[in-house]
Amino acid sequence: MKNIFFLIKVGILLPTLTQAQVNENFDLDKRSQDSIAFHQSFMTDSSLNNIKTVSLRSTATSNSGSFTIAGDQNTYYPVAFSDNGWNSNEVTILELGRSNVHGDSQWNGSVMATFKFHVTRWGHGSNFVDADIKQDQPSAKYFIGGWQDITGTSNGLYLIIWLRGAATYNYHSNYPQTPLFTNTSLTIEGILYPSKNQIENYVNPSGTSLARNMWVTGSQSNYFKSNVGIGTNNPKKLLDVAGTIHAQNIEVDLIGWSDFVFDTDYKLPSLKEVEDHIKEHKHLPNIPSEIQVKEEGINIGEIQAKLLQKIEELTLYVIQQEKRIQAQENSSLEQKEVIEKLQEQLKKLQ
Known part of the structure; x- marks a missing residue:
């Protein structure tokens, strides 16, 4: 195995390689010599004084x-x-x-x-x-x-x-x-x-x-079969983003919607039942709890449907209350008419 010599700065300790890692009959080619000269051309005069020859056994x-x-x-x-x-x-x-x-x-x-x-x-x-x-x-x-x-x-x-x-x-x-x-x-x-x-x-x-940015400017569709991560190298879903997503519009495909609340056979929970559930579980019925959301996140489409369900249920409660109020008002008018008639009769008796 032959020894070769490199011009390198003081402090470089390059490794000695084993015989199995060495190829015989080699010399510094012109490209390596050019590289050394180019390296020296970047140094100041003072730094050139720190150059010395050291022995290196290499492939x-x-x-x-x-x-x-x-x-x-x-x-x-x-x-x-x-x-x-x-x-x-x-x-x-x-x-x-x-x-x-x-x-x-x-x-x-x-x-x-x-x-x-x-x-x-x-x-x-x-x-x-x-x-x-x-x-x-x-x-x-x-x-x-x-x-x-x-x-x-x-x-x-x-x-x-x-x-x-x-x-x-x-x-x-x-x-x-x-x-x-x-x-x-x-x-x-x-x-x-x-x-x-x-x-x-x-x-x-x-x-x-890739060390630099990537732009895809083709006019045809791009296909990703497996999970894609943005801001994470361990995506768990088809698209996993560790950060904020900004969009002008988001479309979510759903199977079913919450209009079943308006079906005639839908059993609307009483407000007493809702109150009891809130006291026991600290959240609305059919809405995930805070702990569940922190652990599992939320499905945007699913949570939107559930929130709409609650809005539609609230609408039915409001309609029921309106009917009660209207009935009470009607009853009050009837009672007022009766009272007025009784007052007229009293006047006649006097």
């Missing part, structure tokens, strides 16, 4: 290869890849693959992932990381735990991807790559990047994760 720089991460299946280890398309003003495309689900061990899992990325290199902008991941893990965790552009405060080229341990990964890129990793953490430019025990929330473990 051969090539567009394709493989590497094995030891460790365990419950941990995600940082692996550094380079945006070597940066100097050519092109997006770097990295493919990671495991076709054999029994690779390394029985039912260890398979993955096909494509990363398209462009790092910021200390604020140049236009940076993004888009990931498309398809994977299966019958007896172990998913393979990809997260990623990070670590060039926000440096002139480096590194994108770190956290990959599950106890697995061999094959890679192919449109630009040469030299994956850097250990079986624990990774230190680059004096910054420690530790392993992870959980998948980050921004990772779509079975699909596409």
